Each structure stands twice: as C-alpha cells, then as structure tokens.
Amino acid sequence: MNLFSGILNGLAEIWAHKLRSFLTMLCVMLGVVSMVVITGFVEGMFASWSRNLAERGGLEKVSTGNTEPPARQEAIASLSKGLTLGDALHIKRVLPPGFHISPEFDLRTTLFRRGKRDWLRVQGVTDGILAINRYEVGKGRFFTELEVRDSANVIVLGTWVADRLFERGENPVGRFVDLNGQPFKVVGVLTHYELMFRQWNTLRWKNDVAFIPVTTALKKVGRSEKLAWVNVQVDDVERLNETVDTITNVLATRHNGIYDFKVNTSEGELASFAESKKNSVFFAGIIGGVTLLVSAIGIANLMLASINERVREIGIRKAIGATGRNIFGQFLVEAIALSLFGGLMGMAVSISVIDGLRSFLPPDNLPVLSSSALAVGFGFSVLAGVLAGVYPALQASRLDPINALRYE
Amino acid sequence: MEILRFDKVCKRYPMGDSVVDALVDASFSINEGDFVSILGPSGSGKSTLMHLLGFLDSPTEGGVFFEGRRLEDISGTQRARIRAEKIGFVFQAFNLLPRMTVFGNARLPLSYHSKPPADADERVHRALALVDMEHRAHHKPGELSGGQRQRVAIARALVNEPRIILADEPTGNLDSKTAATILELFEELNRQGRTIVLVTHDPKVAERTKRQIHVLDGRIDRET
Numbered sequence: 204m205n206l207f208s209g210i211l212n213g214l215a216e217i218w219a220h221k222l223r224s225f226l227t228m229l230c231v232m233l234g235v236v237s238m239v240v241i242t243g244f245v246e247g248m249f250a251s252w253s254r255n256l257a258e259r260g261g262l263e264k265v266s267t268g269n270t271e272p273p274a275r276q277e278a279i280a281s282l283s284k285g286l287t288l289g290d291a292l293h294i295k296r297v298l299p300p301g302f303h304i305s306p307e308f309d310l311r312t313t314l315f316r317r318g319k320r321d322w323l324r325v326q327g328v329t330d331g332i333l334a335i336n337r338y339e340v341g342k343g344r345f346f347t348e349l350e351v352r353d354s355a356n357v358i359v360l361g362t363w364v365a366d367r368l369f370e371r372g373e374n375p376v377g378r379f380v381d382l383n384g385q386p387f388k389v390v391g392v393l394t395h396y397e398l399m400f401r402q403w404n405t406l407r408w409k410n411d412v413a414f415i416p417v418t419t420a421l422k423k424v425g426r427s428e429k430l431a432w433v434n435v436q437v438d439d440v441e442r443l444n445e446t447v448d449t450i451t452n453v454l455a456t457r458h459n460g461i462y463d464f465k466v467n468t469s470e471g472e473l474a475s476f477a478e479s480k481k482n483s484v485f486f487a488g489i490i491g492g493v494t495l496l497v498s499a500i501g502i503a504n505l506m507l508a509s510i511n512e513r514v515r516e517i518g519i520r521k522a523i524g525a526t527g528r529n530i531f532g533q534f535l536v537e538a539i540a541l542s543l544f545g546g547l548m549g550m551a552v553s554i555s556v557i558d559g560l561r562s563f564l565p566p567d568n569l570p571v572l573s574s575s576a577l578a579v580g581f582g583f584s585v586l587a588g589v590l591a592g593v594y595p596a597l598q599a600s601r602l603d604p605i606n607a608l609r610y611e
Numbered sequence: 612m613e614i615l616r617f618d619k620v621c622k623r624y625p626m627g628d629s630v631v632d633a634l635v636d637a638s639f640s641i642n643e644g645d646f647v648s649i650l651g652p653s654g655s656g657k658s659t660l661m662h663l664l665g666f667l668d669s670p671t672e673g674g675v676f677f678e679g680r681r682l683e684d685i686s687g688t689q690r691a692r693i694r695a696e697k698i699g700f701v702f703q704a705f706n707l708l709p710r711m712t713v714f715g716n717a718r719l720p721l722s723y724h725s726k727p728p729a730d731a732d733e734r735v736h737r738a739l740a741l742v743d744m745e746h747r748a749h750h751k752p753g754e755l756s757g758g759q760r761q762r763v764a765i766a767r768a769l770v771n772e773p774r775i776i777l778a779d780e781p782t783g784n785l786d787s788k789t790a791a792t793i794l795e796l797f798e799e800l801n802r803q804g805r806t807i808v809l810v811t812h813d814p815k816v817a818e819r820t821k822r823q824i825h826v827l828d829g830r831i832d833r834e835t
Contacts, residue, residue, distance in 0.1 A: 215710055494816050519706045522667060524695020524723035526688050578813070608706070 214539035216509065219542070227505045228545035230498030231587065235549025236556060238491025243557050243570035245483040247465045250571060252476055258337050258396070258406060262440050262469050267433045267450055272463040283458035285429040289420065294453055298446065301438040305331035308420040309431040314413065315381040316428035323364055325382065325413045327420020331433060335436045338409065343376035343391030346416050350390075354418040358387040362395040363410040383424050387415065443468055457515075491580060498545065499587035506538050507596035517599055518607025527600035534596035535589070542588025546581045555576065613679075614774050614806060615664060616640040620673035622659050622829075633659040635829045636673070641808060643776065646801040647757040648809045648817035651826035660826060661810045663781050665698055666690040678774070695723035699768025703780035707752040707767075713739065714748040717766040724771070738766040742796060758789035765796060775806045782816055794819050 217224040256262070272280045291306035298304065313320050330345050330510030332338060346357045348588045360368070360375060369375045375389045389498050396406035421427055437446050454464050510517070517530055525533075554572060622634040634656045641647055641664075651657045662668040663675055664681065673782045675682040677693065685693070694700075699720075707716045717738055728734060739745040742762040752760055761781060768776050778797070782790035798819060801807050809820055817823045825832040 219710055230783070301650075344691070516708055519702075519708065519718070520723075521691070522665065522694065522700050522706075523720045524691050524771075526691040526723070529691075529723060605662055608702070 212533060213540035215483050216537050217541060220505075220509070221510075221566055222588055223505055224541060227498065227501045227541055228548060230501045231495065231542050231545025231584045232549040232552055234491050234494035234498050234587070235546055235584050236553045237494050238372065238487055238580040238583070239549070239573070239576045240552035240556050240560075240570065241487035241490060242484060242573050243553075243560075245480060245487060246571035246573050246576075247569050248483070249476070249480050250569075255406065255484075256469055256472070258409065261436075262473060263437045263443070264582035265435045265437065265443065265446050266336060266467045267454070268431065268465055269429065270463060270465045272461050275354060276461050276463075280461055280463060281460075283461035283463050285458075286433055286454075286464055287428050287430060288417065290454060290457055291430065291433045293457060294435065294450055297453055298450060300436070302446070303331045303334040303436040305329060305335050305432075305434045306417050306430050307332065307432040307434065308417055308425055308427070310420065311427055312382060312424070314368060316379075320363055321367045323411060323413060324408075325415060325420070325424070327417035327425070328414050329417055331412065331434070335434050336409070339392040339394040340391040342374065343389070346414075351416040351418055354384055354422050355416060356387045356419060356423070357390045357416065358382070359391040359393060359414040360389055361393050361410045361412040364413050365389075365392045365405070374446060382415070385423060392493065443470070457512055487576075488579075490582065494537070495583050495587045498542070499583070499591035502538050502588055502591035503595055505541070506534060506592055507598070509537070510534065510595055510599045513599075514602060514607045514610040517602050518604050518610065521602070521604035522608060530602075531596045531600035534599045535592040538592025538596065539588040542584050542591070545588075548583030549584060550577055550581055553580070562601070612643040613640050614643055614645075614677070616674075616676040617663070618674040618676065619703070620663065620670045620675060622656075622663065622668070623671045626742060632829050634663070634670075637831050638673075638824075639824055639834065643774075643806055644801070645775060646797070646807050646809075646821045647818035647824060648811055648822070649824045649826060650811055650814060650817040651832075652812055655826045657769075657810045657812070657826055658779070659829075661777060664808060665700060666694055667775050683706055691723070695720050696771055697774045699771065701761070701764050701768045701772035701776065701778035702785040705752070705757075705764045705784070707760055707763055709752055712749050712751055712757070713744060713763050713766075716752065716763055717770050719746040719767060721773045729734040734770050734772070735766075738770040739763075739801075741769060742766045757785050758792060761785060761789075761793055762796070765793070765800075769805075773805075775808060776800070778807065778809045780811055781809065782811070782813070790816075794806045 265493065267286065269285050272283070288306055293305060295304045305328055310325050311326050312320070313322050314325070326332070329351055330348070330567050333345060341362070342361065345357070345359055346355065350357050358380060365375045368380060369378070375392055378389050379386045380389060381387070393409070396409040415424070417430070421430075433445060435450065437443055447468065450466050455462065522529060555574045564570070617637050617639050620634060621632070621639040624631045624633055635658065649657050649660055649686075659668070663670060664678070669682060682690075708719070711719070714735055718731060718735045721727050721734065736745060736748075737749055742765050744759060744762045744766055747755060747759065752763065755763065768778075781797070782793055785793060794816065797807055797809065801821075807820075809816065811817050823835045825835070
C-alpha cells in the first residue's frame with residue numbers, strides 16, 4: 204500500500220469518526236496554539252522591554268548615582284560632598300563632545316494650581332535628559348540653557364500631570380503652577396507616552412513627571428548640593444567600558460578617593476532579561492509540550508479504540524496479502540494524519556489568535572508571530588502523532604489473521 | 612501441474628492441559644484447473660485445512676508445498692506476498708470493508724503487491740465485469756444484497772489473477788437461489804481454467820465440484 208492511499212485511508216477513518224477525531228485534533232491544536240501564542244507574548248514582551256530600555260537611554264546609557272562608601276572609608280566619608288553639579292560639569296568636559304549628559308535631582312513634592320494639587324515626582328534636569336530618555340516636547344518648549352544657568356522658575360509637565368492640574372482643553376503653556384510656595388511658569392508639556400495600555404502602560408512614568416532646571420531644583424527647591432544621578436549616553440556601546448572607567452576616575456579624584464558613587468550600565472539588566480526570556484520560552488515549551496503529550500495520549504487512545512473496532516478488517520487485510528509492515532504503516536499514517544491536521548489547525552488558529560490580539564492591543568506591545576515557534580509547534584505535533592501511533596500500530600500489525608477473522 | 616500439496620500434514624492445538632488434533636496425516640494435492648471441494652461436518656477440521664491452504668497457519672507436522680516450495684521455508688512476509696499475488700480468498704461472511712466502495716474492495720489485494728500492476732484499475736473493472744458487478748463499482752457494500760456482496764468478494768479474489776481460489780463456505784450466508792448463481796459463477800470460472808478449492812459442509816454444494824475431499828474428525832476420510 205503506498206503512502207498516498209495510506210493517507211486517503213487514514214482520512215477516511217478520521218472522517219468516519221468525526222467527533223472523536225476532531226476532539227483528538229483539538230488537543231493537538233491547543234498544544235500548538237499554546238506554544239505559539241505564549242512564545243509570541245514572550246517575544247512581544249521582549250520587544251516591549253527593549254523599547255522600554257531604549258526609552259530609558261538604552262544600552263548606551265551609563266548611570267552614576269550616590270551610594271554608601273565602603274566600610275573602610277566610613278570614617279573619612281565626609282571628605283566627599285557626594286555627586287554634585289560640579290562633578291557633572293567636569294564629566295562633561297572630559298567626555299567626547301558627541302556624548303549626552305544629564306545631571307538629575309529628584310524630589311517628591313506637590314504641585315498646586317487653582318485649588319488642584321498633584322503629588323508627583325519633580326526632576327531637576329538639563330536638556331540632556333531629552334536625548335538620553337527620549338523625551339519630546341509636545342506643546343511649548345523645553346527650558347533653555349540660560350534658564351538653567353539663571354535657576355529660572357520654569358517647568359515642563361508630563362501629560363498626566365498637565366491633565367490633573369488643568370481643565371480639559373486648557374493649554375497649560377504660559378500658565379503658572381505653585382511648587383513649594385514659588386510660582387513656576389509652565390513652558391512646555393511633554394509628548395504622551397504609551398507602551399501597553401491603561402494601568403499596564405509601562406511608560407506611564409514618562410507621563411507622570413515634571414521637569415525644572417537642575418540648578419533651580421538644587422538651589423530653590425531641594426536646597427541641596429547633592430544630585431541624585433548623572434546620566435551619560437555614549438555614542439557607541441563599544442565605548443561603554445571606557446566611559447565607565449573615565450567617570451569612575453573623575454569622580455574618585457573629585458571625591459578625594461571616597462567611593463561613595465556607583466556607575467551602572469544596562470548590560471546586567473539585558474543579561475537578566477535574556478535569562479528571563481529564555482526561561483519564559485522554556486516555560487512556553489513546557490506548557491505546549493504537556494498539552495501535546497496529552498494529545499499524544501489522546502491519539503494513542505483513539506488509535507487503540509480504532510484498532511479494537513477494526514480487528515476483523517485487519518484480519519481481512521492480512522488474509523488477502525497485507526504484511527505486518529503494511530498494517531503498521533496504515534495505522535501509523537492514520538495517527539500522523541490526525542496529528543498533522545491538528546498541527547495545521549493549530550498553526551492556522553495560532554496565526555488568527557495572534558492577529559486578533561494584535562488588532563486590539565496597543566501597537567507598542569504586540570505579540571509576535573514567531574515562525575520558529577510555529578515550526579517547532581507543528582514539528583512537535585507531528586512527533587506526538589508518530590510517538591502515539593507507534594504502539595497501537597505495532598499492536599495492529601501483530602494481530603493473528605485467523606483470530607482477527609473470527610473476531611465479532 | 613501441481614500447485615499445492617499436503618504431505619502427512621498434522622495440526623495440533625493446545626487446549627488447556629490437553630492437545631487437540633485438528634488435522635491428522637492429511638495428504639492430497641491440488642493441480643492446475645482443479646475444482647475441488649473439501650467436505651465435512653462442523654468441527655471436522657475443514658477450517659484448519661483452509662487456513663493451512665491459505666498460508667494463514669503452519670502445520671505442526673508434515674509438509675505443505677506451494678509450487679514445489681515447502682511452506683516452512685517461506686518467511687512470513689513472503690507468505691503474505693504469495694497470498695496477495697497468487698491466492699484469492701472468498702469468505703462465507705463476504706468480509707468486505709464497509710467504508711470502501713465496491714471498486715476499492717475489489718482493488719485491495721493489488722495494493723499489497725510487491726509491484727502494483729500498471730493496469731490495476733483495468734484489472735478491477737475486468738474482475739467486476741466478470742461477476743457482473745461493474746455497474747455497482749461506486750456503491751458501498753452496505754448498499755448491496757448478500758449475493759452481490761459475494762460477487763464483489765469473488766471479484767476481489769480474481770483481481771490478482773491468482774493461481775488458486777480458496778472459498779470458505781461461499782454460499783453459507785446466501786439463500787438457495789443466490790447460492791445457485793454463485794456456484795454457477797464458480798463453475799464458469801473453473802471452465803475458464805481457474806483452480807478453485809471450495810470448503811463446505813453441504814454435500815449438494817460439493818456435488819457441483821469435480822473432486823471431493825471428505826474430512827471427518829481431522830482426517831481425510833476419502834476422496835471422490
């Protein structure tokens with residue numbers, strides 16, 4: 204019996220037991236769908252995380268912050284003032300001109316306007332933050348270098364802050380808000396950022412912020428000399444280590460040898476996310492694998508039931524010349540045909556599910572249709588069919604034709 | 612020319628602690644063009660003989676020879692091939708596959724040929740024409756009468772142009788009128804030169820054959 208007639212025969216048997224076959228194929232289909240869709244979400248999450256990382260300066264970002272000095276330097280810690288604006292200016296001077304630098308001062312405070320109040324994060328920054336954290340001004344402008352130098356009372360609001368302090372349709376630009384009892388003129392409103400929707404928006408921090416000049420923040424609001432961060436964006440990741448060394452050397456010198464600062468890059472974060480991604484894909488594989496195992500058991504069960512019903516047929520086939528191998532092939536082809544169709548259905552449904560999800564999820568966080576996940580899912584489904592078909596097919600091929608012909 | 616020969620063939624089956632002699636010292640031969648009946652009452656050993664004739668079983672003692680080759684020297688796969696290419700089976704219960712059409716059923720043995728013949732479809736049409744069933748080629752067995760089903764089974768036995776046709780109680784499930792037409796068909800096939808072995812318990816059926824081998828209690832009682 205050739206393969207083609209074997210497949211036709213298999214299809215006829217599948218058709219003869221439509222419901223039973225459909226339920227078995229459904230198991231295979233679900234295995235493939237779960238594998239492909241979960242992998243798609245993991246891929247999508249990774250893409251979203253990559254975008255998020257880029258929004259925070261990407262791999263090119265070197266972030267310097269304050270930390271406790273080591274125990275051996277505790278006694279002489281007062282020799283250092285911590286991270287200051289002077290440090291930031293010095294770092295800027297020693298780094299190549301293409302690098303962006305953003306000294307940052309952070310405070311949690313309340314903004315007031317006409318009886319409305321908003322508790323939020325206000326950052327003292329320079330325009331360096333625009334390049335590093337990929338901010339854009341949607342309305343108005345960002346503060347100028349002159350305003351930074353003069354410690355001007357100007358402020359740029361994130362969209363959520365603006366929404367909370369101003370009436371709908373009201374243009375905040377040119378109006379004043381009150382910060383620590385001082386009036387600040389709103390010179391601009393940032394663009395709205397969204398990656399995933401509503402409360403899952405992983406970029407909500409970019410909307411829930413207000414910027415004032417770093418000098419104003421230090422002198423007039425925070426009344427401190429100490430910055431929270433000095434962020435630097437290198438022009439090429441290849442120069443990351445070199446930049447980390449330069450910043451460390453500059454700060455070690457300026458802080459009189461006190462290591463009360465830490466210089467971080469995103470490489471560690473990337474490595475840890477790559478690890479999580481690997482684990483998630485593995486997890487997806489496990490879920491899909493278990494579902495396919497269940498479907499394999501379903502196929503084996505169906506095939507054994509089918510053989511039980513067709514003992515006489517096997518006897519007839521053997522009597523008129525079928526070898527054990529012919530019978531084995533026939534039943535194996537049937538099992539493979541079941542899993543093959545289940546796998547194909549799974550691929551089609553996976554594509555539809557991912558397409559469907561992509562149509563209503565926000566464009567920034569879409570599950571990705573991975574061709575490798577499709578191929579692996581389909582391959583596994585066929586493999587499940589083969590493995591599930593072998594034992595029943597072997598049972599069928601070993602039936603004694605005389606007993607099989609007598610079977611009622 | 613000799614096709615099949617039994618030489619002191621014995622077949623014993625273990626039955627619990629004892630052994631049952633289903634066939635004892637059976638010796639006879641089937642020659643080309645023979646129309647032989649194996650006649651005996653129920654439990655006489657006819658079916659055992661039929662299974663041995665069709666290579667579905669092996670003797671406990673003695674030799675079964677097909678075209679001069681000893682059965683024991685032929686592997687299981689080769690025996691299956693011989694069944695597919697040189698032996699035609701007709702069963703009492705027709706044994707057609709219900710989900711296949713008449714054409715598919717008649718074609719089935721050709722699927723198991725080592726090299727399926729190029730003119731396979733033509734052969735099926737010829738075999739169906741010979742039993743006057745070509746017009747029902749696309750029907751399922753469930754849509755046919757008993758006599759028609761047996762005709763299809765005969766077409767299936769003929770399609771591989773076998774050296775010998777083995778028919779096990781071919782009229783057992785048919786009414787007398789239909790049985791008569793089936794026997795006429797066998798006679799006609801024999802006239803055309805086909806070798807036929809017919810197993811029956813019915814002396815009237817056996818009378819229609821040229822030679823009768825009488826089996827009783829597992830022994831060949833006599834030949835007429």
